[in-house]
Amino acid sequence: ARYGIPSLAQYAVAVDADVRFGTGTEVFGPIHSNGGVRFDGLAHNIVTSAQADYDDPDHGGGNEFGVHTHIVPTDPLPPATTPVRVDVFEAGRDFPVPAIDFDGFDVDLAQMKTDAQADGVYYADSGAQGYHITLRVDGTFDVRTVTNLVAPPAGCSSGQTGWGTWSIQAESAPTNVPNPNNGVIFVEDNVWVDGQIDGERITIGSGKFPENPSTNTNIITDNDLLYTNYDGTDVISLFAQGNQRAGLKSADTLRVDAAIVALNGSTGRFYYNSDCGVGYTRDTITLYGMLASRLRYGYAYTDGTGYANRNIVYDGNLLYGPPPNFPLTAGNYEI
Numbered sequence: 417a418r419y420g421i422p423s424l425a426q427y428a429v430a431v432d433a434d435v436r437f438g439t440g441t442e443v444f445g446p447i448h449s450n451g452g453v454r455f456d457g458l459a460h461n462i463v464t465s466a467q468a469d470y471d472d473p474d475h476g477g478g479n480e481f482g483v484h485t486h487i488v489p490t491d492p493l494p495p496a497t498t499p500v501r502v503d504v505f506e507a508g509r510d511f512p513v514p515a516i517d518f519d520g521f522d523v524d525l526a527q528m529k530t531d532a533q534a535d536g537v538y539y540a541d542s543g544a545q546g547y548h549i550t551l552r553v554d555g556t557f558d559v560r561t562v563t564n565l566v567a568p569p570a571g572c573s574s575g576q577t578g579w580g581t582w583s584i585q586a587e588s589a590p591t592n593v594p595n596p597n598n599g600v601i602f603v604e605d606n607v608w609v610d611g612q613i614d615g616e617r618i619t620i621g622s623g624k625f626p627e628n629p630s631t632n633t634n635i636i637t638d639n640d641l642l643y644t645n646y647d648g649t650d651v652i653s654l655f656a657q658g659n660q661r662a663g664l665k666s667a668d669t670l671r672v673d674a675a676i677v678a679l680n681g682s683t684g685r686f687y688y689n690s691d692c693g694v695g696y697t698r699d700t701i702t703l704y705g706m707l708a709s710r711l712r713y714g715y716a717y718t719d720g721t722g723y724a725n726r727n728i729v730y731d732g733n734l735l736y737g738p739p740p741n742f743p744l745t746a747g748n749y750e751i
Contacts, residue, residue: 418736419751424516424743425675425734428461430708432518434473438716439487445706445730450515453483455504461730462507466515469494482511518679518710524743525657525679528621531741532602537593539603541624546606546633548587551652553614553644557601558590562608566665571691579686582636582663584608599740608636609654614644616651619740623657623679632658632680638666643673643704648733652705653742656681660707662715662723664688664695670723671702675734675742682711685722700725706734 424430428445434452437443441457448463452470455463465482472480477493484491485504492499498509532538539547545562552558564586573579595616602621609620622633635656643650652674654660659681662670666685676683688696701715701723716722734742 417751419749420736421744421749422735423738424677424708425706425731425738427708428706428728428730429713430516430706431713432516432710433712434470435709435712436472436474436714438718440716440724441726441728443728443730445728445732448513448516450518452480454480455483455485456487457726458504458506460506463505463509464513465509465511466513468512483509518708524741525621525623525655526625528600528619528655528741529602529604529623529625531598532596532600532621535598536596536600536602538601539605542605546608547603548584548608549601549603549611549620550590551609551611551613551616551618551641552592553612555595555614555616556592557595557611558592560587560590562587562606566663568664569691569693572664572688572693572696573691574687574689576686578634578659578681580663581665581692582634582661582686583638583665604633606633606636608638610637610639610641612640612642612644613650613652615649617739618651619653619655619742621655621741623655627657629680634658634681635660635676636663637661637670637672637674638663640667640670641672641674646704646731648737651675651734651737651739653677653739655679655741659683660709661685662698662701664692666695666698668699670698670700671704673704673731675705675731675739676703677708677743678710680710682713683707683709684712684714685716687717688721696721698723700727702727702729704729705731
């Protein structure tokens with residue numbers, strides 16, 4: 417038994433907007449959205465929504481259940497009785513339920529910067545594209561300044577806000593730094609994160625202050641970010657003021673072990689078409705830990721681009737043993 421204050425990491429995925437989980441998505445752990453949920457994959461735990469019904473933005477027609485599926489046979493429309501669909505929702509679905517307060521998380525990001533400056537590691541604006549942090553199993557990390565990003569090929573573009581390749585073309589030589597005493601690293605710039613830890617509890621935050629939507633920073637994971645131990649000993653959180661992204665040149669088979677929060681943006685991958693060359697389609701992404709996304713989550717698109725297979729595995733150790741500075745969802749202890 418454990419006695420503690422539950423953290424935001426009580427969910428495998430928590431989203432503050434309407435969200436769609438497409439075919440090829442398999443989620444181990446509870447899912448919640450403050451908006452509606454269309455789920456066309458396989459959920460091994462309960463799926464909840466704060467909405468009784470909503471207008472699914474991906475197609476026309478009347479309002480649908482707060483949690484619904486288009487796997488044949490497609491759910492009927494409200495006020496019909498919600499069918500039992502154990503082929504999609506193995507542990508069921510529940511809606512409406514209370515919403516999560518995403519608005520309070522900015523305080524945690526500001527405190528993260530303060531704690532990094534006091535007893536952690538803090539990096540100011542790079543004056544370039546950002547920083548690249550590679551965690552190491554010896555209790556240190558390498559940091560580089562990213563000087564250039566991969567240029568998009570002709571015809572490779574998207575109208576998405578903040579779009580880019582988000583993959584490193586050139587960077588400085590590395591500097592090796594010991595992991596901070598309090599486990600907090602804060603970067604006032606974009607940051608690319610990869611590597612592996614062993615017996616460490618690390619939080620990496622990214623943000624610029626005073627906050628302005630035009631300067632929100634991002635965390636990018638183009639290569640594996642791994643634990644050595646999966647018993648709660650190793651913990652990483654990535655706390656992005658803007659988005660968490662996998663770039664154009666992200667690994668074909670990518671694994672990210674971390675609790676990820678996109679404070680004002682989304683977790684996922686931008687849209688890359690066939691003109692983007694090798695990398696516009698990827699095979700499999702595995703996310704071990706949890707995701708919290710202000711905007712709609714997504715690592716794949718309905719035309720087959722992005723990651724064909726998306727596996728999201730909940731790390732239950734995060735609930736009462738979250739990373740440093742991770743947001744809590746209650747003020748009281750519970751068993």
